[in-house]
Amino acid sequence: MDITKVVKAGEADAKTLRRIFDAVGFTFPNRLLASTEAPDGCPSHIFRALAVTLLACFCTDPDLAGHPQILNKIPIFNEIITSKADQNDCPVKSMIDDAYQCLGAIAATTQGRQQLVSQGGVSALCRAFLHQGHGCSQALGILSGILSTAMAKCWKKSMSDLLALLGTLSKEFCNTEDKKKFELCEILPHFLPPVPFLLKGAFRKECFQNLYTGLYRILNSKLSASQSEPALKLAGCLIASYGSDWILAESREVQGKFLALLINLACVEVRLCLEDLTPEEGEAKRDVVAACYSIVEFGMMVCAAEESSSLTEEQCTQLVRIMAEAFGAIIHYLKQVGPDKVQDSFVFLSVRLLSAWLAEETASLKEAICDLLPFLIQYTKALFERELASGDVSSWTAELVLSDGPGGPPCPTDALRLLLPGLCHLTAEEGPRRILISEGAPALLLQYFTHQWDVLRSSQQTSDIADGVEMSLRTSCGIFLNFVVTEPDLIRKEEAFSSLLSLLMSSLPSLVHSRKQCILAANFVTLGLMLSRLLANTPVLLETTSSKKFFGAAVIFLSKAYQAKTDPKDEMMRLEVSDCYQEFWEEISELWFLGMQAFASCVPLLPWIPELVLESDWLKLIFALLDHASPMSVDMELVTAFQGVLIELAEHSQQCKKFILSNGGEEKANLYGMAALEQCLHGE
DSSP states (O other), X not given: OHHHHHHHHTOOOHHHHHHHHHHHTTHHHHHHHHOOOOOTTSOTTHHHHHHHHHHHHHTTSHHHHTSHHHHTTHHHHHXXXXXXXXXXXXXXXXXXXXXXXXXXXXXXXXXXXXXXXXTTHHHHHHHHHHHTOTTHHXXXXXXXXXXXXXXXXXXXXXXXXXXXXXXXXXXXXXHOOSTHHHHHHHHGGGGOOOGGGSOOSHHHHHHHHHHHHHHHHHHTSOOOHHXXXXXXXXXHHHHHHHTTTTOXXXXXXXXXXXXXHHHHHHHHHHHIIIIISOHHHHHTTHHHHHHHHHHHHHHHHHHHOSSOOSSOHHHHHHHHHHHHHXXXXXXXHHHTOOGGGTTOHHHHHHHHHHHHHHHHOOSTTHHHHHHHHHHHHHHHHHHHHHHHHHTOOHHHHSOOOOOOOTTOOOOOOOHHHHHHHHHHHHTTSHXXXXXXXXXXXXXXXXXXXXXXXXXXXXXXXXXXXHHHHHHHHHHHHHHHHHHHHHOHHHHHHOHHHHHHHHHHHHHHHHHTXXXXXXXXXXXXXXXXXXXXXXXTTSGGGSSOHHHHHHHHHHHHHHHTSEEEEEETTTTEEEEEEOHHHHTTHHHHHHHHHHHHHHHHHHTTTOTTHHHHHHHHTHHHHHHHHHHHSOGGGSOHHHHHHHHHHHHHHHHHOHHHHHHHHHTTHHHHHHHTTOHHHHHHHHOO
8 A cells, every 4th residue: 555655645756656667567456456345444446446546657657558458447447437436535536537647648649549449438538528527627638639630530439429528518618608618619629520420400500509609709709819819710620620501690691791700800810920920929829820721711712602602792802802911911921931941831831821822813912922933832842852752642642631620730741732723823924924934843843743643643542632633733734735825935945845745645545545534635635736836846756656656646535526416306417525525525625626726736747647647537537527417507616626637637648638539528618618628629
């Protein structure tokens, strides 16, 4: 008993505690736990209490806290904290405190958290809090730590207990009107479930109603910073997880006003923290700013949505202006970021949000954005090269989460992917494009494009990752097309574009027969043909196997776009988009027509193309379509596309011209209003 008195009194330092463990090990507490009969005059739990005191002592050593002999006692600790014994009894209270100390130490280890989940520790902690027994406040702290690293597993294993706990916390948050309300703002984010686990129906409605009502009362009051910040953090977590579904206002108008207020407050907080505070003061506000970022991003999404929302057009206009001021503050902050901050998670969150803004809006803050472009290119380049050097593809191809959340901020990863949609807009404008060129953006984009293509070809990637990578490749093609259309001299001089064409030529043949990658194939075809127009005299387009395979694949893609079908309404044969392209036509139609123009432009530059076309039977397919369809039913844009290709083939190949004439080319030209083709065929 002397040992436990020393331990209980807290008079032993770490060295002494280790000596105690070395002396008694787990044998002594195990024997105590196995004892079923207490000495006369002693409480029945005396041996268990002494054992738990010793185990709590051992758990102060992190190495021992994860020991199997500690972990296998989790059911005992669970039983103690949920016991219905007289918790006003001092020895019982002491034993409960020791049990919580053990559980807290276990939860601080990776293996321990896993065992707490699997052995019912999460459920026991929930029940302990709900019963409001001695030490129950400690249960919330331990649960927060477990949920922050194993949220999905916790909810899968202990959903009913966690929902009961969330219901109690949300009800208390709604009803209390003292400082406890603000404490709950800090606690509740840890207990918000992933969407699949938040049950539909009455519970969901009641929970959301309580959370909305509680936040409504807070945010519509005059608050100090210490009061508003926890509320904004909770609102940010709710927005990031559930959008505006939790805002269960009594009317659409009230919902819109509350959402507008929330976005407005978030923008003000961002400006306050990033513009008005010193770097040291701002550093302490990162968590609230990260939460505000989630709210601002949602505001952008709602204001940009074509579908009607609870916000009026006037509210959206006002919020866009207010958000622009917040983004001005973010730009101001990023201009001060030094190279030592490349791996800083808050810098990454700021760049991520700004990238989302640039994807939607480049008209406002244009001068400030241009000033920041050198930083953005160097920052994204540094992150990309770091991840490239690490060889860890999975860490930067997975989807990224903007919200800080209870699990902590995301590590800086693939920032360049986030910036691509904004670059697609910016490269269409001369000023930003010139800056991007001077900062070496084309070479960086080629390096990124090449690596993304390698990732896509890897069979080890999940479908979600593959979809994200494919979208990056498609967006990159759009950026490159902007360069091709606006900077022809750059294309001819910059080695990166010859390398890009080589990559496209070697890659397209493997894409062109893949239905699920039809959109990517369309981008590769059109970009490759547009580049070929400008690089026809370079070594990359010599009459090689690679170049012939590319143009052969391009012909396959272009030739499959249309088919002749009978319209059941009038029995007329019409040209319609083919079944294999119908699903994607909205996204690839412009690329197809541009590709037809580019292909036609390549014919006079590459003398071997006409022979390739004849060998492919594409001309036969075109005339078969024109034979079957009614001229009145064919759109003039399609007629123009066919005419452009046919004219170039006829003018630069006697064999093609002969084929066209022998297949009724003059008659078809007359029927379909192809005056230029008709004139070409009449000429010598």
